[in-house]
Amino acid sequence: MTSVERVLIAPDSFKGTAEATQVARALAAGWAAVRPDDDLVLMPMADGGEGTLDAFELAVAGARRMPVTVTGPDDQPVATHWLLLPDGTGVVELASTSGITLLDPLRPMEAHSSGFGEAIAAALAHGVSRLYLALGGSSSTDGGAGALAALGAVFQDVAGRPVAAGGAGLAALATVDLSALPALPVGGALILSDVTNPLLGAHGAAAVFGPQKGAEPAQVAGLEAGLARLAGLLAVDPATPGAGAAGGTAFGLLAWGARLAAGSAAVGRALGVPAAVRGASVVITGEGRFDAQSAAGKVPSYLAGLAADAGARALLVAGAIDAGALAAVPGQFADAVSLTDLAGGSAAAMADTLEWLEAAGSRLAASL
Known part of the structure; x- marks a missing residue:
């Protein structure tokens, strides 16, 4: 029997295409389509920028x-x-x-x-x-x-x-x-x-x-x-x-x-994110582009660090993922999905970001 997971969905915005609240909801819809019994907690994040x-x-x-x-x-x-x-x-x-x-x-x-x-x-x-x-x-x-x-x-x-x-x-x-x-x-x-x-x-x-x-x-x-x-x-x-x-x-x-x-980190503390991560078994985070700058205080690296401390699995969704940046943090994420790869190109991913976010949520849920 498949165990019920408590899944925290805490992405940043995908700048220019989707607000953090939209990203969280789309990922949740995709996940629920595959694993409807899981307990989903949506906590859209920000790092001080837009949103x-x-x-x-x-x-x-x-x-x-x-x-x-x-x-x-x-x-x-x-x-x-x-x-x-x-x-x-x-x-x-x-x-x-x-x-x-x-x-x-x-x-x-x-x-x-x-x-x-x-x-x-x-x-x-x-x-x-x-x-x-x-x-x-x-x-x-x-x-x-x-x-x-x-x-x-x-x-x-x-x-x-x-x-x-x-x-x-x-x-x-x-x-x-x-x-x-x-x-x-x-x-x-x-x-x-x-x-x-x-x-x-x-x-x-x-x-x-x-x-x-x-x-x-x-x-x-x-x-x-x-x-x-x-x-x-x-x-x-x-x-x-x-x-x-x-x-x-x-x-x-x-x-x-x-x-x-x-x-x-400051936004996360104010929103109670560390406590939410401690209560989750899976943490999904993301941003528009995951690259070398993502380790400098951005949302995905912050959530991944909290997940590691809590013993939860961290999953990443991004519009585009720099392979070198991801390789530089081995083990930080149990799985990662690029909307660009999923859609077959950046133009397609940006044209219907919410649809591909749902697809990414379903793919991550299916691979759990």
């Missing part, structure tokens, strides 16, 4: 959306929200306030993080006791200057004039005054991020993430120079791992006094 608010809202009973209109990265108003948790914590997401999905076309030099700062200010005005600041999905490379300016910081050129918004404006930066920044809430501010890149250099915010935001090589060099000017004026080490997150927004928040945390 973090949704993950908290789904998992935390009594969480409330707090509407706010902010200045988007193209200077247009954006109607969005931050999340108020029952314990007084405010969760603010950069992706929904200053994110790259809010832009068309991209603005590699002019996009800014002002809206993110405005949403933080709204949460502070409400009187939150603690802040979770979810970074990821950013559109700008302004070192967090836009966010800090929205909170009261002053960024000026040599003539004492405010510098222009965006990464381009940092080229003229001469002075920074943080004296008007509000105090952190009593419980502090925790930066949730899934990257460990420093602010500057070959692995920094401009070099690694600038091209993803539309920056040409000459623009990347200009953004790098601007970030270096900013780094010379703030008392934060630009080499701090994670300072380069979200176009250097993490660097600016560190100057305010916020602390960095591995996004998936």
